[in-house]
Amino acid sequence: MTAHDPDDLEALRAKSDVLGLDALLSAEERAVRDRVRAFVDTEIRPYIAGWFDRGHFPAELAPAFGELGVLGMNLEGYGCPGRTAVEYGLAALELEAGDSGLRTFVSVQGSLAMGSIHRWGSEEQKQEWLPRMARGEVIGSFGLTEPTAGSDPSSMKTYAERDGDDWILTGEKRWIGLASIAQVTVVWAQTREGVRGFVVPTDSPGYEAVVLEPKGSMRASVQCELRFDGIRLPSSAVLPGAVGLRGPFSALNEARYGIVWGALGAARDSYEAALRYALARDQFDRPIAGFQLTQQKLVDMLLELQKGALLALHLGRMKDAGTLRPEQISLGKLNNVREAIAIAREARTILGGNGVLLEHSPIRHAANLESVRTYEGTDEVHTLILGQHITGMGAFR
Structure with a gap:
């Protein structure tokens, strides 16, 4: 053949x-x-x-x-x-x-x-x-995570205090995507009423964004530390419909759903890079795609890609039907990102030494996926969400 x-x-x-x-x-x-x-x-x-x-x-x-x-x-x-x-x-x-x-x-x-x-x-x-x-004319960011409040947003220290009809916003956020190039940031803060969201123009006096670098992952992206030094905001800056952590969690679930699919893209590109390389690369007088160990690697990658795609599509159909639940999103994010990392790493091995060059995508995808694995809920957080669902007992504290 x-x-x-x-x-x-x-x-x-x-x-x-x-x-x-x-x-x-x-x-x-x-x-x-x-x-x-x-x-x-x-x-x-x-x-x-x-x-x-x-x-x-x-x-x-x-x-x-x-x-x-x-x-x-x-x-x-x-x-x-x-x-x-x-x-x-x-x-x-x-x-x-x-x-x-x-x-x-x-x-x-x-x-x-x-x-x-x-x-x-x-x-x-x-x-x-x-x-x-x-239209992409304005770039936005989302300020939830803090230096000491990553997986536990309920412990955030950023605070907004009423001052007449205004609010005074003080605190810090960390690992905030796009914040240094954004024109507006949705910031979540503790108040006497509970956690509230604020729409904060980034040219507000007291707003400072510091780019976090150097990074070994997500290098074609921007993550920042934010500092709010007594920013004065009008009452119209408050998101009126959100009180408590339900507000930011609803947004996180939307982002987590996108990751279920997105991780498959990084995995598929890694697999395709490895497959094409294996078909073109000759060793021992034949393409390495013809060796059993290479075929096992490719087949193992393909198995997880096909299963992950079925999972993502099933969740997507449920979301369109209005029946998707948070624990189902956690299952998808946990599984597909974990498998995507394994695929990217395995794909890199097929490329041998050439696989560490950026002209080949698997090493870049593998590095990026370490960030994807961490943000919008770590493996551990999604494991405990699923654990609580199946046992009825919370294990976060």
């Missing part, structure tokens, strides 16, 4: 879809996927190794993301695209096949910042911010 052509990527993808999962998608869902895939191929893939190497986030692409229709993708109204959860998931997968950092931009902008304003904001806040954010 003749070996498959390593340059015929579409044929390799068809062969790798052993379960025929493409047939489970509608024509419109495939069209959305293909449109985002083409964008990644032309606007991200040729440049991403250099961006990662230099630690550069291409903020200039924000309007192009808006035109593509992936910012606030599954939100309705206010200039948002209003696509389905499955369509958003497919877009997240294709974006992360380019790079986790670029998919993270879409998640922070759409699921976290825009999602919070859309769900909990006033009509005035929605009209002011959402249309411009959907």
